[in-house]
Amino acid sequence: MRGVLQKLGRPIHLPEVLHFHDLQTVDALEFACSLASAVLSHYNPFMIKYKHALALNPYFGESNTIRWTFPPTGLEYIAASLKDLVGKVTILDLRYEKAYQDPKALSKFIRNEIDLLCVSISWESRFEDVCDFVSQLPPEVFTVVGGYKATEEVEYLFDRCSNIEMIVRGEGEEIIKQIVTGVPYRDIRGLSYRENGGVVHNEIHPLPDITCIQFPDRSLRKHDYYLVKHGVRFSSHTFDTVLTTRGCPFKCKFCTFSLNPLGQKRSYTERAVESVIGELKTVTADVVLFSDDNFFTNPKRSEQLCDLIIENKIKKIFVVQARIDVAKHRRVLDKAEKAGFKVFLIGIESPHDRILKQLDKGITQQQVRDAFAVLTQYDFYLHGYFIYGNICETEEEMLYIPKFAKEVKLDSITFQKLRIERFSPLKEVVEETPGYYYNRIGGSVYSDHYGRKELKQIRNRIRSEFYDIPQVIHIIRKVWRIGLVGGSDLTSTFFKLPLLMYGLARRKRKRRR
Numbered sequence: 001m002r003g004v005l006q007k008l009g010r011p012i013h014l015p016e017v018l019h020f021h022d023l024q025t026v027d028a029l030e031f032a033c034s035l036a037s038a039v040l041s042h043y044n045p046f047m048i049k050y051k052h053a054l055a056l057n058p059y060f061g062e063s064n065t066i067r068w069t070f071p072p073t074g075l076e077y078i079a080a081s082l083k084d085l086v087g088k089v090t091i092l093d094l095r096y097e098k099a100y101q102d103p104k105a106l107s108k109f110i111r112n113e114i115d116l117l118c119v120s121i122s123w124e125s126r127f128e129d130v131c132d133f134v135s136q137l138p139p140e141v142f143t144v145v146g147g148y149k150a151t152e153e154v155e156y157l158f159d160r161c162s163n164i165e166m167i168v169r170g171e172g173e174e175i176i177k178q179i180v181t182g183v184p185y186r187d188i189r190g191l192s193y194r195e196n197g198g199v200v201h202n203e204i205h206p207l208p209d210i211t212c213i214q215f216p217d218r219s220l221r222k223h224d225y226y227l228v229k230h231g232v233r234f235s236s237h238t239f240d241t242v243l244t245t246r247g248c249p250f251k252c253k254f255c256t257f258s259l260n261p262l263g264q265k266r267s268y269t270e271r272a273v274e275s276v277i278g279e280l281k282t283v284t285a286d287v288v289l290f291s292d293d294n295f296f297t298n299p300k301r302s303e304q305l306c307d308l309i310i311e312n313k314i315k316k317i318f319v320v321q322a323r324i325d326v327a328k329h330r331r332v333l334d335k336a337e338k339a340g341f342k343v344f345l346i347g348i349e350s351p352h353d354r355i356l357k358q359l360d361k362g363i364t365q366q367q368v369r370d371a372f373a374v375l376t377q378y379d380f381y382l383h384g385y386f387i388y389g390n391i392c393e394t395e396e397e398m399l400y401i402p403k404f405a406k407e408v409k410l411d412s413i414t415f416q417k418l419r420i421e422r423f424s425p426l427k428e429v430v431e432e433t434p435g436y437y438y439n440r441i442g443g444s445v446y447s448d449h450y451g452r453k454e455l456k457q458i459r460n461r462i463r464s465e466f467y468d469i470p471q472v473i474h475i476i477r478k479v480w481r482i483g484l485v486g487g488s489d490l491t492s493t494f495f496k497l498p499l500l501m502y503g504l505a506r507r508k509r510k511r512r513r
């Protein structure tokens with residue numbers, strides 16, 4: 001884009017550049033969007049303010065499998081937004097960069113090379129470790145932080161890390177462009193920054209138009225992403241994510257998926273299907289997670305996407321997040337199966353109508369049963385999410401989760417304690433219910449009856465009742481049968497078992513300490 005603007009070589013008037021008659025193609029539309037957004041953000045192509053930006057994912061160390069498997073999508077969106085506006089962008093994902101896990105080594109690299117440091121702080125877990133790490137990076141290098149967790153913890157982060165200059169709140173694609181193109185800080189909505197010894201919080205930024213957002217530029221990656229636990233690689237497959245929509249039209253009470261952390265509800269917005277296919281063609285990974293909150297919100301569009309995947313001969317294993325409602329659309333499911341959709345991650349939350357109602361999930365136990373009667377007719381791997389420790393939920397009710405999951409023939413489940421986030425609509429309900437409390441934002445809900453210890457015992461019982469030996473054998477057989485892992489993966493995992501056991505034991509020891 002910089003090249004095009006340079007070619008024009010004179011002041012640009014927006015209607016002049018946008019006078020396209022042939023905006024039918026998505027490429028042209030995306031081009032026009034990014035051009036408009038750059039021009040609107042006072043972009044001067046002849047003045048590059050930053051020579052070399054580092055986009056840093058500061059998470060590393062012991063973690064669960066899922067955390068290693070996927071790229072830092074949000075940060076990659078930011079890197080893509082920066083790419084044409086700074087001299088060079090480097091992405092460092094510390095999970096895969098052992099040499100830079102030492103803050104001294106990383107600081108040396110930053111001092112020598114970098115004049116803009118962009119850090120993504122997205123996750124609740126390891127937050128304090130990340131704060132320690134970031135605060136040791138060079139204070140003289142201009143440091144911008146963003147991400148889900150950073151947005152929730154703006155004040156704390158400014159206090160904790162004196163080297164952080166500014167924090168971008170919420171979705172950051174447009175905001176980062178404004179920062180690097182020299183828009184006065186006071187005019188950048190969604191920005192919090194230091195001034196005269198204090199912190200200024202500008203008003204909220206409107207959510208960016210999803211049709212104008214460049215997709216993550218995967219050429220900036222230095223390595224592939226794969227399934228690894230305790231240093232043991234489980235599968236030869238490589239992994240990636242693609243976001244085809246943002247937001248979700250449902251309003252489940254416990255969920256902040258479609259809220260950005262400012263509490264701004266992201267209305268459900270779709271990318272053009274051609275743009276998604278364009279992105280998929282650039283993806284080299286074998287397994288792609290569609291990280292939309294619910295891939296099937298608009299079944300007509302999902303069907304169209306499946307058709308295009310088949311038509312374009314895009315051969316991947318697709319993983320989707322879904323609601324049970326998808327089971328009503330057999331034609332979509334038929335096509336999804338044909339297109340390579342293999343894993344469905346389905347939010348069920350509870351087997352009890354009372355709890356489902358309390359959570360405003362909009363489904364009933366019978367509907368879940370009916371949906372699984374359909375879904376199990378396909379060769380999909382079905383994973384269910386449940387929440388336990390709900391308000392007024394009894395031990396007996398919580399322990400029905402594994403039984404119910406087996407009744408409906410889920411292949412695997414994860415179950416989490418009810419959590420409260422800053423803008424969760426459930427926060428008020430917990431606060432108003434006698435005997436229920438949470439200790440911190442982002443933390444679990446406990447009650448006088450079910451404290452940490454009791455819920456831990458219940459969790460262990462749910463786990464052992466669901467993951468018994470026949471279930472584990474069923475999972476191994478199924479992942480092999482539907483092609484999620486190959487014979488060689490199973491054999492090599494078998495030989496790596498001692499390493500895995502060692503890793504597990506080390507983690508347990510660490511936890512006990």
Ligand code: B12
Nearest residue numbers: 067074118119120123124146147148168171172256257291
């Ligand atoms: C897809 C997804 C996953 C995927 C993986 C995603 C990935 N790429 O790693 C899977 C299924 C593996 C997953 C797992 C988990 N997830 Co998840 N996940 C999501 C989901 C649905 C979408 C994430 C996404 O792609 N968003 C789109 C991108 C573009 O947004 P973003 O990452 O926020 O980035 C934007 C801004 O934050 C900002 N930004 C980010 N970094 C930076 C940096 C700078 C410098 C700037 C300027 C701006 C900036 O700009 C970005 C672009 O707009 C979100 C909910 C949601 N709708 O966001 C939950 C969510 C992120 N997950 C969440 C959780 C809790 C988890 C798990 C811990 C669950 C569990 N118990 O196992 C695990 C842990 C994974 C990990 N990496 O540690 C929480 C995080 C809450 C928190 N603060 O911890 C969320 C918000 C859902 C929720 N409300 O509960 N998840």
Ligand code: SF4
Nearest residue numbers: 248250252255257293
């Ligand atoms: S739980 Fe799923 S369906 Fe409900 S609001 Fe969240 S993303 Fe949407």
